[in-house]
Amino acid sequence: MIKNLYITIFVIGSSLLLMVAFSGEQSESVESNKDLIKFSHSLHNELVDCADCHSTVAESISLNDRLLPNHDNCVNCHEVDNDAECSTCHINDNYEPLIQKKPELIYNHKIHAVQGLQCIDCHKGLDKVDYSFESAELNPPMENCSGCHNEVKIASNACESCHISTNYLKPQNHRNVDFERSHKFLAWELNANCMMCHDNTTCQDCHVATTGITEMNLPDDFYAPYYPSNSVDGAKQQAILKVHDDFGYRFSHGIDAKGKTNECQSCHQIETFCASCHQSENTDFAMGGIVPSSHLLPTFKTIGVGTGGGDHARLARRDIESCVSCHDVQGADPTCITCHLDSDGILGTNPKTHVSNYMKDERGDWHDTQASMCYNCHTSASPMSQQTSGFCNYCHGM
Known part of the structure; x- marks a missing residue:
């Protein structure tokens, strides 16, 4: 009786092991689309547009939508009904659907496409690789998103706006056993970005x-x-x-x-810590709280066409940090850009903020990054800004 019981347990256990091994082999065989299909983005990039293959993206409102191409997309170029041609793309007669990763982000392709964003604006480097996962720049880094998701006027930069779960955003070094004791050393590093999540x-x-x-x-x-x-x-x-x-x-x-x-x-944090004493009834606390003596002088003009800005301009040029200690320059209460804002893209219609010959040549960081100081005041160069006028139009005449 006991012997039969052992035999039964052995047979069941062996069967389970074989099932697990078999299912493991099956999952390994379709671990990535590289095991399913032969494909080269770099080759197709020269022949077709992204939308010719990824035809559903323009109307997609969720990453759960099916965004990968199928036979209907291939039929315009490939003879999909010719059995002799199947091996041109399919590997080992495997005709399973392409694998689409489970999304970790909340993203609406349609709303971004309507605003004028092109695929290449976010998905870079695909013209140099075969499979998309081989590109180091397949998914845009967060600094690219911050051009619009800057909590100023276009889109929120709250983590929950894009990330389904924030748990995996926790840096690996935060999971170290001794992190409570060692975090001070990490905070000293030049590239420390604690303020991304903490205040x-x-x-x-x-x-x-x-x-x-x-x-x-x-x-x-x-x-x-x-x-x-x-x-x-x-x-x-x-x-x-x-x-x-x-x-x-x-x-x-x-x-x-x-x-x-x-x-x-x-x-x-100035806007909250200082305001706990320097109260101003939910407005710019410098305007209703303790005002510097310089603001009380008759030469301190905030609005004065032809005055050159008076003392407030002189003091701001000398020590803009002093202004920022009370005034929020680009957040919820953007004091400076109430007046100093180039919203129409027409020269000479806004308060002068630059000294003569301030621009030494035509090159500057405004060409390379939307974090340029220029965009604190000038109309953003992002696709959501004015497309036929604005800051860029001064030189490029778009």
Whole structure:
């Protein structure tokens, strides 16, 4: 009886192993489209347009749509009904549909196509490879998207706008066991981009720099980075209090801010942190809160045609960072571009912002990146901007 039981278990186990092995071989045989079909993007690129093969893309509103070509797309050039020609494209008589990856993004091809974007604007390098997955530039990097997804006026840059799940966006080094102890070294690196996801409130979850000093919590007891820490209510105290150790610092911090002896923005987000004291009833807090003495002078003109801008222009040219410490130049309350905005693309119709001979030649970073400072004021050169006028039209006459 026991022997028969062992034999039965062995037979069932062996059968399961064979089934798993067989299914594994089947899945390996169709691991990629390279195992299904012979194809070269570089060859077809010279003969047909992208839309000739990917005919459904122009009307697609989701990456779940079937975006890969089928026989109906091939029939214009290939004899798909001639059995002798099948091996020209199909490998080992395998006629399974092409594999389309499960999407990880939310993307609407149709809305981008309507705005004038071309396939090559996002999918670069396909003219140099056979299979799309061989191209390092198949999918556009995020910096390309930021030309429009900049949270200014065109599209949101919230992660959830495009990413189905944000879990896989977590960098690999964040998964290290000792990341809580080692993240300070990563933040020091020149290419650190912590602010992509975090702001100063993230740090304050652990580094409670704003906790008030008490008689049991004197300056010498505060946690200094990279040394053993004390705890107050279970939270570590950051060494920022070693910098702001003056009890009257809230009244004298303006001196440091103006003298730039401290980089306030390293820890504080101006629009939220400063506004907690400099209140202005949900408007530009500099206009309703504490106003610099320079703004009260009769020569300080914000609107004055023919004045050259007065003191406000002179001060801005001398120290634009001082202006930015209160005024939001390109966000939800874009103070400067209320007036300094080239929206019509016509020379001479907007306030002068440049000194004479400011442009030494025709080359500049405005040709290479939409992160150019020029686009803070000038009509964007992106496909969603004016296509027959605007900034580019000054020289190119589009």
